[in-house]
Amino acid sequence: MKTLINKFFAYINLNKGEEDKNKVLEAVISNISFRGSNLWILACAIVVASIGLNVNSAAVIIGAMLISPLMGPIIGAGFGLGIYDFNLLKRSLKNLLVATVVSLVVSTIYFYISPFKEALPELLSRTSPNIYDILIAFAGGLVGAVAITRVEKGNPIPGVAIATALMPPLCTAGYGLALGNFKFFFGALYLYSINCVFICLSTFLIVKYLKYPIKKQLDEKHQKQVKYIITCLTLILIIPSIYFAYQLFEEKKYQYQIDAFMETEFNNKGIAILYKKTKLNETPKKLELAFLSKRFNEDEIKKLNEKLKSYHINNTKLLVIQDTTDLKSDILNEINNNKTALSQQDVTILNLKKEISVNKYDNEALLAEMKILFPEIQNISIANHTFNENTDSTKTVPILLYKSKNELDASSKKKLVLWLQERLKKKQIEIYNQE
Template sequence: MMNSFFNFIDLHNGEEKREKVLENVISNISFRGSNLWILACAIIIASVGLNVNSTAVIIGAMLISPLMGPIVGAGFALGTYNFPLLKKSMKNLLIATVVSLTVSAFYFYISPFKDVQSELLARTSPNIYDVLIAFFGGLVGIIAITRVEKGNPIPGVAIATALMPPLCTAGFGLATSNYSYFFGAFYLYIINCFFICIATFFVVKYLKYPSVIIDSVYEKRIRYGISALILVMIVPSFYLAYNLFNEKKFIKTAELFIQKEFDNKGYTIVYKKLNYNSSPKSIDLAFLNKKFNPQEIASYNKILVDNGLSDTKFIVRQSSEDVKSEILNEINKNIVNVSAKDIAISKLRQELDGYKISDSTLLYEIKAIYPSVHNISYGKIEEYPKTDSARLSFVLMYSGKMANKEQFKNWLEIRLHEKDVKLIENPKE
């Protein structure tokens, strides 16, 4: 029973020839010519995606990025103690990293839009969850590479491990001299590279790929080195994850406090800002009508401790100028968001209008001129006439006998101002 279970999960089932796997790994390491151009283009695409806050564009850049090659090569080289291959992989990874940082920094330097969007901000504070994503993504990647049937995990690994966005965010940090962004994003990039590499190392060891150099001293050194690096990488990420947990906890507790003390009492809040990173932390509010005297504000600051919000200051904006400026800022932010949604809706409406046939009398005219035709249905469909581009064509399906089909077709083309109308007779009739 146990033997059948282990056979069921054995990674040796469906394994590709090892010479072919090695050849495939080596071929994807080098960054020369086309690979370098593809990388530069992918960096530009990812930078634009971060700039305009488009998740779809960022995913597209991750799919075409060739960055995984030298990272997997380094892990493969470590697993087989192939130091010339490790040297080559690290050299090419360094080239790719420098090129990526240079291209992204140049793009953000010349870009007129330097606002920090949510997609960009998400890459500045890595934590333990990023470690898990990189490690298990790397496992999937190397397992897929060692299979005869590659399947579709590779594109998913490229998206999940997300090597491109952190590099572009680091480039943004360089271009705007925001070094906290640079170090945070570059740390995330190093985490992704390192744990993809380590996952590759473990799978290569598990599959027992032959070592180039069999030396117990080298093997021990590599193991100790990897263990030390894992600790160096994981410890800061645990701290950042703990910090993120505390921030989420603070926001949740603060929201409950606001709901209990103000929302439930009917006070209308026109401005709210919860600042976890200030010292002390702060809850900044402005109300539509309610005014607080200094004694009331002091009492609320005391209540904060009872509600689990120690080291937190309660601030009320009561100056009309302060309230006005904050409300205007919030309105401007909402206008930007609404404008983006309006543009997207407008584009969708334009696309739908291309398919729409707003002619209520057409069906009655057809029945009056061609009474033998019935069960009529019509609309526009996309055609691909031996090219990658599509065109819309009017198609009409009908039942019944028609004496002169060509005359009917010509009439429809003139009536609808369409160049090529397709007539399809219902085969069931």
């Protein structure tokens, strides 16, 4: 058993194939600076990434991430924390700040002068972080740090540049600034910051694992001060990161439970959901839903709210939107605030579907029921007709055209109208014989 354990540790030993530590540190320090060519490469990469987001091209965005030198100062900061080198940490953070500001300025200018302002899916996906972004940044940072410390650098570094995705959030933040949309700006900047923090943390862990020598200071007192400052900075970095990771995990779990609730209670029962929105920042949280044709009464909505607890969805209130006008207004407001990927065309299609659903009658089923009471009726056609359009007294009335063997007498017509009013839940109905 001991032999197996030793073999296992031999397989995962990172010391095998490790580059000389001094050479690694020299390479890390040389990649920190953002002056001259590095700054030009960064600016060009930002333009390429912005174009990729603008035209919704994943290939162009990947190309921009490959040529971006943004990883340098983040890795440098991780090394600075790991070896207690305050000067290295300070230089790394300074250069990261320069790179971030330059990137924001370039992307803001691009999106400001670009004639295409629409927020496409590639751009929208970078407006807020989730738990997977944290996992990718952390795992990508580990791979990047391990690759830098190898004699043979190999292929991982280009892959790390793509996986950690530092460029797109920065460009998205520039898009938010250019359009004055600060929800986009802060959301994208938050995603960028989380990526930077977790890449830095994973680098710090690798540096500690490989036991890089701690930088000696001029005197013992100064050594203790540097250790104290770096330790505090590390804790400041780690503690909020754990909180953010937990918060995003809980948010992802909550959304999964919401999806399970909607799938079981509506989709599996053939009830089409037209609109969905969750409000997580309110107390209690709110889940807003609207449906294509199904309408719920107060008791049904109350029962659905009670069912939320069985899906472990606590502190949440279900609100069913059943007013088409209000629904259209809500969706359009979402679009204006850039909170959804729906376009004006999508809204039009959804409202047309709703209108068709409201105005459509099942002629075949109605005829089958009608023949029981009125055997002489052979065929029918029923549809809504709008009167007094473009006036203050617009009204919509269902019109029934029927074909019968014999003309219905006045009593039968009255009975037919009363039956239809009750059957269709309409106050006014007109019927005409098709000659």
